[in-house]
Amino acid sequence: MKIGPIEIPPAGERRTGTFTFASDQGLAKYEWPYIAIAGLRSGPTVLITAGIHAAEYTGIEAAIRIGRATSPDAVRGTILIIPLLNRPGFYERSIYVNPEDGDNLNRLFPGKPDGTWGERFAHHLLTEIITKCDNAIDLHAGDLIEDLVPFVIYRETKDPSLDERIEAMANAYGARWAVKSAPTGERPGTLMAVAAQNGVAAMLAESGGRGQLIEEDVARHVTGVTNILRTIGAISGRPERVDLPTVVKSFEWLRSPVEGMFHCHVRVDQIVKARELVGEMTDLVGDPIAALTAPVSGVVLFTVTSPAIKKGGLLLAIGAL
Secondary structure (H helix, E strand, O other), X not given: OEEOOEEOOOOOEEEEEEEOOOOOHHHHOOOEEXXXXXXXEEEEEEEEEEOOXXXXXXXXXXXXXXXXXXXXXXXEEEEEEEOOOOHHHOOOOOOOOEOOOOEOHHHOOOOOOOOOHHHHHHHHHHXXXXXXXXXXXXXXXXXXXXXXXXXXXXXXXXXXXXXXXXXXXXXXXXXXXXXXXXXXXXXXXXXXXXXXXXXXXXXXXXXXXXXXXXXXXXXXXXXXXXXXXXXXXXXXOOOOOOOOOEEOOOEEEEEOOOOEEEEEOOOOOOEEOOOOEEEEEEOOOOOEEEEEEOOOOEXXXXXXXXXXXXXXXXXXXXXXX
């Protein structure tokens, strides 16, 4: 059995290896790691991905751990894990983008068969692998220069049955906060949203960041995904009862009107009021050049930890309450 270019082992076995998209010369120069686990009993085909942003290390590490720790005896159906999607960017410590074309891989779905490197990758991943699965869990963290409070993201499809499955997955992760609206003013085309549009019960989970493998952040992903797998019947065992997340009304991303040094006045998980001062920009001799205020009242979900900010550069995000 194969899922796209990936060989799935016989029932009751685990297989690790690499795959590539051999029909595309530009993609074929890379190999992607995978872990595939085939259960003895029937069940869903579940895809777990991480590292679409190459420096979001907690998701990558958690995906690897889940693949190594999950016994085939406990699996119902098939679990396929791709722990690093942004293969070109990993050893480059690339922030946000894929160095092959300088674009954000998580804004390019459904991709194009004859587009840029990233668009072609998105097209092959979606058509050959993602759409062959019943469920998809995409693991993220704050990037190399981001701090965040753990949260989950999902998108409604207007298909009641599919939306119920997606929400059940998001609720099972155990995060305090949930986002189900796209970031204000941001480009569409995320893996999770386009997978859902193609009938896959898909969600995204955020934990950790700042380029650090903090055990608590990795363990949160492992525990959350394991509870999702139990909830959807992909592995044996009763799911843990967890508190439901608070769903924010919108996801507001604040960007800088000028280039300069960012001095952040808030921390993640802090509740702020609309028009409250959340930071300031100074020039390179320390003169204030822009006061930064909260666009809405809500919770600070992530902040950029680097002070070096271009004009239009991302600063922080607030989940409206």
